[in-house]
Amino acid sequence: MRTATTLFALALVVLVTGPMLAQAGHTGGCTCGQFTAKPIPWQVEHTLAAYQNAALAEFARWNDVANLSTPALGDGSVSETNGRNEIYFQSLSPDTFGLAAIRPLSAFSGSPPFDDCAAKSVSTVCGTYTEADVLINSDFLRGFTPVGPPDFNDDDGPAYYGTTALHEIGHTFGLHHNFRNLSTMNYVEDYAGQYIGIADAAAIRAAYPSQTKSMTDIGTYPFRYDPAKQLYAATTPVSFSPTTVTAGIGAITVSNATIENVGNVTLNDVKIEFYLSTDSTITASDIRLGSFTYTGAFPAGGYDDEPFPDIPIPSSVPGGSYFVGARILQNGSTTDSIAYNNTWSSPGQLTVSGGSTGCPASASDLFLNGGQFRVSLCAKNPRDGKTGRGIATTFNNIVGYFAIPDLTQDSTNFEVFVKVLDGRPVNGKYWVFYGGLTDFELTITVTQVATGAVKIYTRPGLQYGGGGDTSAF
Numbered sequence: 001m002r003t004a005t006t007l008f009a010l011a012l013v014v015l016v017t018g019p020m021l022a023q024a025g026h027t028g029g030c031t032c033g034q035f036t037a038k039p040i041p042w043q044v045e046h047t048l049a050a051y052q053n054a055a056l057a058e059f060a061r062w063n064d065v066a067n068l069s070t071p072a073l074g075d076g077s078v079s080e081t082n083g084r085n086e087i088y089f090q091s092l093s094p095d096t097f098g099l100a101a102i103r104p105l106s107a108f109s110g111s112p113p114f115d116d117c118a119a120k121s122v123s124t125v126c127g128t129y130t131e132a133d134v135l136i137n138s139d140f141l142r143g144f145t146p147v148g149p150p151d152f153n154d155d156d157g158p159a160y161y162g163t164t165a166l167h168e169i170g171h172t173f174g175l176h177h178n179f180r181n182l183s184t185m186n187y188v189e190d191y192a193g194q195y196i197g198i199a200d201a202a203a204i205r206a207a208y209p210s211q212t213k214s215m216t217d218i219g220t221y222p223f224r225y226d227p228a229k230q231l232y233a234a235t236t237p238v239s240f241s242p243t244t245v246t247a248g249i250g251a252i253t254v255s256n257a258t259i260e261n262v263g264n265v266t267l268n269d270v271k272i273e274f275y276l277s278t279d280s281t282i283t284a285s286d287i288r289l290g291s292f293t294y295t296g297a298f299p300a301g302g303y304d305d306e307p308f309p310d311i312p313i314p315s316s317v318p319g320g321s322y323f324v325g326a327r328i329l330q331n332g333s334t335t336d337s338i339a340y341n342n343t344w345s346s347p348g349q350l351t352v353s354g355g356s357t358g359c360p361a362s363a364s365d366l367f368l369n370g371g372q373f374r375v376s377l378c379a380k381n382p383r384d385g386k387t388g389r390g391i392a393t394t395f396n397n398i399v400g401y402f403a404i405p406d407l408t409q410d411s412t413n414f415e416v417f418v419k420v421l422d423g424r425p426v427n428g429k430y431w432v433f434y435g436g437l438t439d440f441e442l443t444i445t446v447t448q449v450a451t452g453a454v455k456i457y458t459r460p461g462l463q464y465g466g467g468g469d470t471s472a473f
């Protein structure tokens with residue numbers, strides 16, 4: 001059973017190291033009772049093809065771990081007491097997503113709501129099921145969508161059918177709630193509960209040893225689970241910072257992503273690649289950024305959820321807004337066949353500036369104020385549209401100037417001067433001034449290196465002069 005609540009937790013920041021062995025938050029789970037005959041026959045009684053296919057996909061996810069069920073399409077006639085295990089839509093209380101009806105309930109462990117694994121007493125009754133049905137609430141107040149992946153707003157729009165189905169089907173395999181681990185059996189958001197995690201797979205393997213499969217599945221999730229927190233507060237969606245960068249200069253840190261080796265075999269050279277995409281679907285043909293490789297063995301049950309720092313945004317990226325995404329690989333280059341957890345994209349979008357100017361990639365930038373500020377220049381000849389990157393010369397700690405030999409063919413013809421002055425004694429800010437000795441269109445990008453903060457100054461073509469900013473940083 002799942003009910004709706006939404007809370008958000010703060011991110012935890014630590015350094016990147018290697019994969020961790022399974023520990024708090026990524027192990028443990030419990031089952032109680034099961035069917036005598038396995039795999040368990042199931043009938044999908046949905047009438048719409050989209051929900052039929054979605055249900056079959058969720059059974060398949062559990063079957064990736066062990067040979068648990070043989071789902072087939074039924075004839076649409078349903079009952080909790082007809083001796084058939086069925087999944088179907090049924091009217092329930094408006095705040096209920098769905099429920100698992102297991103008979104006899106005593107074989108599962110007693111009275112609902114189903115026990116939390118950690119709270120379950122050793123004397124819990126377990127036994128043999130005669131029937132189990134999954135009821136998805138046809139009167140759920142927000143309705144359902146069969147189309148994934150789910151979005152990150154848990155209170156807005158229809159709920160994701162796949163998460164509810166995966167959770168309730170898990171109950172019928174004997175899984176209890178698991179409030180202390182990353183698990184679809186946790187009360188979590190749709191975006192977190194859509195995954196079978198290490199904890200779920202381990203509980204299934206322990207309960208169904210003779211049905212267990214060899215499973216190769218390195219997964220990545222767009223959230224981080226904090227085992228010190230409970231329920232909805234324990235998951236934080238993936239994020240990145242800064243949220244505005246300059247192509248060819250800026251870099252981002254991605255936080256609150258998770259990698260889990262959900263399978264039961266050791267993998268090698270697990271690699272996470274980061275991408276920019278104009279839509280929320282990440283593929284290998286999107287704009288590839290950097291990657292991180294866990295050189296050598298990544299053990300079964302291992303995971304990592306530390307931030308990924310310093311992912312550069314190449315100068316070739318056109319200006320615009322992008323989803324940040326990731327793709328997980330093993331052996332440095334191959335994706336496993338359990339595809340649903342191989343990619344994700346961020347809820348927020350990254351704004352990339354500067355790249356649209358079409359400046360050449362070979363930047364030669366100014367570093368002023370002891371290297372605290374990086375200054376780049378892109379210029380455009382308004383008469384022929386040609387663009388050129390400024391080539392910098394440092395005059396002193398606060399002043400430098402640029403030639404634009406791409407446009408002038410003269411590396412000693414200095415066209416633009418830039419000054420970054422420490423005005424903090426006056427108003428608490430650093431000041432930026434610039435002046436052009438040309439009528440080229442100018443784009444001057446100043447980056448505070450330590451924070452990634454960016455200011456962009458543009459001066460149109462076919463005019464002279466410059467500008468200033470006494471509240472720049």
Ligand SMILES: [Zn+2]
Nearest residue numbers: 001002167171
């Ligand atoms: Zn439940």
